[in-house]
Amino acid sequence: MVTTGQLSPATRTDLPAFGYETEDVTTGALGDLASEPGWRRPVLLDADLLILVSSGHGSAELDFRALPCRPGTLLRARPGQALRCRGPQLDATVVSWGTDALRGLDVDPDAVPAYRQLAGEDEDAVISEVTQLTVDADRHAGVPAAAALLRHQLAVLLLRLALLPGTQRPAPRTDTETFQRMRREVEHGYRHTRRVEDYAARIGCSVRTLTRACLAATGRSAKQVIDERVALQACRLLAATDEPIAGIGRELGFPEPTNFGRFFSREIGVSPGAFRAAREQPLPVRLVRPRPPADSAARPGSA
The missing domain is CATH 1.10.10.60 (Homeodomain-like)
Incomplete structure (x- = not known):
């Protein structure tokens, strides 16, 4: 799930390699994303991710913006973004998918907010769907027929997130x-x-x-x-x-x-x-950082 980008072969060995197919939908733990214990520095992602924090408190640094994390925090990360997570016992379920996983399905993953603190019925519904997707991914691992099930579960989850209050986009000008x-x-x-x-x-x-x-x-x-x-x-x-x-x-x-x-x-x-x-210093650090692309990271508390 992590990569070093378009770099020399020698540099590519610095980070762990993950086997990944373009149509795969997989689940895992937050620690699986780290290149080394303690998240000493950020990693570059090579898959689309949903990260749902399940325990602990801390922060996620997504493209050099610190986002507070606690149970119920949802992050939407994209390939190529830099990610680092820190905090006491901070853990999360990670859902990842390849570029072809949603092919043919009427869902726009870019409609999902980059950062959201879930609560109430919305949190319960998302936790339920992420949990079921995780159970099915583990139970049916290696079963070709299960791929369609996981793809549709992911589509339902993304649609639900896109329909959260305040996330609908206005008609384009x-x-x-x-x-x-x-x-x-x-x-x-x-x-x-x-x-x-x-x-x-x-x-x-x-x-x-x-x-x-x-x-x-x-x-x-x-x-x-x-x-x-x-x-x-x-x-x-x-x-x-x-x-x-x-x-x-x-x-x-x-x-x-x-x-x-x-x-x-x-x-x-x-x-x-x-x-x-300064890359090993936790945010905030005294640096001026670039603004992310329009859809890459919302500010904390934004819908």
Whole structure:
């Protein structure tokens, strides 16, 4: 369930390897995600996750934002995000699924809130469904016919979470649709270009339209949205891997280390080396962090 991202083979051995098929739905414990005891540093996820805290108190650091955790806390994490969980006896059930697990099912996993503190009947219902999914995944492990059961149980769970009060999305506006298209293009292309003109050409709109859409959706310009995505990826790789800083810079489109250092310092407020040195410190730390993508992490208490 964890990976080091697009890194060198030598670096890939730093974190544990998990066998995973694209259609699998699996369950496990929170500790299974850690690369080492104590979550000394974050890990990069390579599967979609739901994390339901069952005991203990602490925090989850999801893309460098600290989210308070206690029984009933629900986290929705995505592939590529950096995750670290800390707290006395903090434990949780983890439901993970591959890219094809929901194929053909009318469910949008992105409609699930990234952070939610469940309570009352909603908490009881979600706990019941997660528990049943866990029991069935264990009872029918290795049974091909059970795959459909687990896929549909996951779909029901995601639909229930998407229907929690306050989580329904408003009808999209044209600017919002343009921003979502840009966000998808940036996700595929941020390693290769940071030019707004390139993304406007791919989408088939003007730079002005793209900038207006980004301002309407996030309050930030198109250039800021692109640069923040690159900075976020740099933070993930610096915190969760041992890849050389210069190698991370090259991967993100900076052939010269000095250019990467200037970019990172401008976006984050500290040098890449200082950010890496602080990765073992629990949040909050005295660093300026990039804003996550629009759907990657809600603030504590948000619906």
